[in-house]
Amino acid sequence: MMSSFVSQEHDAESGSHPSAAVSSNPVLLSSATFRTFSPSRRLFCLLAAFDFLATLFIWILYAHALSGQAFKDALKKEVVNYNFETSLFDIVLLALWRMIILLLAYALFISRKWYAVAATTAITTGFLLIKVVLMQFGSPDGDATLYYLLVLSSLILSWVESWVLDVKVIPTEIKVEQRVLQEERRSLLSDERRGPFTPYSLVSDHSFYTPEASDSEIESDREDHEHLAARRLSQQDQEYIQKGKETMEKTWELMGLNDGWKSEKVKDGIIVESRVIPSGKKIYRLKASLDAKAEDVFNLVVMHPEDAPKWGGNVTYSCVVRQIDDLTDIVYNSTGEAGGGMVASRDFVNLRRWEKRGDVFVSCNVAVECEEMPPKKEHIRATNGPGGWAIREAEGNPNRTEYVWLFDVDLKGWLPQSVIDAAMSFMLYQTGQGLKSYIREHLG
Numbered sequence: 001m002m003s004s005f006v007s008q009e010h011d012a013e014s015g016s017h018p019s020a021a022v023s024s025n026p027v028l029l030s031s032a033t034f035r036t037f038s039p040s041r042r043l044f045c046l047l048a049a050f051d052f053l054a055t056l057f058i059w060i061l062y063a064h065a066l067s068g069q070a071f072k073d074a075l076k077k078e079v080v081n082y083n084f085e086t087s088l089f090d091i092v093l094l095a096l097w098r099m100i101i102l103l104l105a106y107a108l109f110i111s112r113k114w115y116a117v118a119a120t121t122a123i124t125t126g127f128l129l130i131k132v133v134l135m136q137f138g139s140p141d142g143d144a145t146l147y148y149l150l151v152l153s154s155l156i157l158s159w160v161e162s163w164v165l166d167v168k169v170i171p172t173e174i175k176v177e178q179r180v181l182q183e184e185r186r187s188l189l190s191d192e193r194r195g196p197f198t199p200y201s202l203v204s205d206h207s208f209y210t211p212e213a214s215d216s217e218i219e220s221d222r223e224d225h226e227h228l229a230a231r232r233l234s235q236q237d238q239e240y241i242q243k244g245k246e247t248m249e250k251t252w253e254l255m256g257l258n259d260g261w262k263s264e265k266v267k268d269g270i271i272v273e274s275r276v277i278p279s280g281k282k283i284y285r286l287k288a289s290l291d292a293k294a295e296d297v298f299n300l301v302v303m304h305p306e307d308a309p310k311w312g313g314n315v316t317y318s319c320v321v322r323q324i325d326d327l328t329d330i331v332y333n334s335t336g337e338a339g340g341g342m343v344a345s346r347d348f349v350n351l352r353r354w355e356k357r358g359d360v361f362v363s364c365n366v367a368v369e370c371e372e373m374p375p376k377k378e379h380i381r382a383t384n385g386p387g388g389w390a391i392r393e394a395e396g397n398p399n400r401t402e403y404v405w406l407f408d409v410d411l412k413g414w415l416p417q418s419v420i421d422a423a424m425s426f427m428l429y430q431t432g433q434g435l436k437s438y439i440r441e442h443l444g
Contacts, residue, residue: 040169049103051154055154063075120158269289296443317334334346334348362389365388384407387405
């Protein structure tokens with residue numbers, strides 16, 4: 001049975017599922033479910049409040065300076081007898097509206113979407129543009145300095161708010177959350193006992209063996225654990241987890257395909273192959289070995305996705321976008337140009353899940369849509385089908401690791417298959433070389 005792989009994760013000493021301890025950790029649950037009110041977000045909210053207060057004070061000074069009128073008379077002219085072409089009180093109301101919208105979106109609801117600040121900035125810019133075109137300056141002896149200051153400060157502050165949110169708040173929060181989650185995930189496999197080695201094939205019939213009468217106990221433990229975890233997860237996160245499990249089964253099935261592979265590149269112990277699967281898609285496979293323990297390789301490569309640019313060849317950026325549970329997350333990656341510029345830069349948003357099946361560490365991934373990472377204009381959003389990593393200790397040598405990387409990608413765009421094959425072969429080989437050097441540097 002395919003599910004027997006999961007049973008190998010059962011803790012032989014305690015009789016409990018090792019991931020249950022991680023899921024019951026309140027720190028992990030809080031970081032995965034709730035977003036913190038970070039210092040950079042507080043700075044943004046203070047900026048939104050300062051925007052309104054500065055606009056209000058400048059308008060009061062402007063009202064006092066209106067051709068020497070008494071403040072009450074100026075107030076009556078600006079507010080009571082409001083006229084779009086002569087009054088500036090509407091700029092104060094615009095700043096008040098901007099502050100309310102931004103504080104509701106980013107202080108009360110702690111949103112990471114850019115829609116609210118984009119709307120306030122766009123509306124402010126359009127309103128002020130119309131204002132300066134139609135505005136009448138009044139009497140010739142009136143001082144227009146404060147008028148210019150009021151309009152320009154409102155325009156500049158609205159754009160500064162957009163910049164702070166996009167460049168400071170969102171990236172900073174993602175990096176901080178990612179660091180915390182990485183510390184929590186490092187102990188994920190620390191209590192697992194290593195099973196006996198399987199034969200040379202990473203996925204073999206021997207891996208399907210399950211001790212007699214152990215299925216029911218382990219399934220019961222898993223169901224109880226998953227039921228408790230589901231209570232704390234949103235409906236969308238539960239759907240992600242289910243999709244991750246389905247992807248794991250599809251990936252594991254593809255890992256077992258041993259026939260029909262065509263060699264694309266063989267060099268320095270790195271084998272790049274391709275084949276067409278029954279659905280008609282062409283997938284790629286990288287096979288190689290590393291001088292390190294399998295568990296260490298798994299922890300260094302799979303559990304630290306933010307370090308992918310250090311070994312991933314063409315990967316330029318990688319981060320965890322959302323931590324869903326202790327075995328599932330969503331990761332964003334971007335790549336540079338490939339194939340000597342024949343393939344433009346791409347980016348990916350992938351759902352990942354990882355398990356230990358027998359003595360094989362497996363990590364699968366598949367493309368998903370995620371609100372935190374909408375498509376970016378500087379990249380073509382490519383998609384991945386079911387694929388991932390299988391990592392295990394080499395037979396008879398616990399200090400050596402054999403691994404397979406299964407790669408199913410739709411690069412989008414109008415690219416001939418020959419260009420895709422050349423680009424994929426080069427990219428996978430480059431990744432194999434980079435990973436070997438990275439492992440030698442950190443685990444050698």
